[in-house]
Amino acid sequence: MTTPMETTIELPVSAERTEYGFRLDADVVLGAEPLADVRFLAFLRECQSAALTVHWSGSVAPGTPVGALYHLPPPTALAGALSDALAAWTRTYRYGVCYYRRGPGFVQVKDARVPGATARFILDHPCLLSVFLLCLTPCDEELLDCEQREAASLLAEENLLWNTRGQLVTLPTLMRRWPIPFMGV
Incomplete structure (x- = not known):
């Protein structure tokens, strides 16, 4: 899937195009597969740059430094024992951080x-x-x-x-x- 952004980014999971962005059909697992991680983060970054919303959910492998991602759209749900991380991400996130x-x-x-x-x-x-x-x-x-x-x-x-x-x-x-x-x- 390509989008009209500065770089061409392949989305590692399937997504539905919405009026203002994307809704991901599958959960994302950050920290499990390095290539999938960087592709997904590039996708989030480019969507943020283009003011497109991304609705996604998933999980984060232990030890993944999610604090470095607080400027990117947070997940709507984060599985596992990371409810504090999700709350901090949701609380801290805003455009232009x-x-x-x-x-x-x-x-x-x-x-x-x-x-x-x-x-x-x-x-x-x-x-x-x-x-x-x-x-x-x-x-x-x-x-x-x-x-x-x-x-x-x-x-x-x-x-x-x-x-x-x-x-x-x-x-x-x-x-x-x-x-x-x-x-x-």
Whole structure:
């Protein structure tokens, strides 16, 4: 399934197109299959960028750092003993919590996923910038050279890149539409 977004993302589960987005037909299991994880997270990110809603449910494998995902649409139900994680995700989620904007030769990122600890980044080092942009489409870490792997590690430390067993994807959404009031983000 493709959508009119910056990147072409394949959805790892079947979905029904709704008036304002998508409703997933199957539960998603985050943390079980790395390639499926990064494809799904890229799908959520691109839908968020295009202001499309996503209704999904599923489960999360133990040890999966869901706090890094609080800027993406939360599940409507989360199976297992993660009711606190679902409540925190639902409470924290809002449009514009973690986004990027592109300029000539740089990317500006604003990250407010942790309340009271907003971070801003300017990615203008060529290697950091190229890895950030490369991983907008899910990428295997094995395809990166040594310098790119170091850049990926730095981006992952700041939760700007998701790395699950060598599968990488960029997390911040592209800010395409500014909310009203615009100072809300």
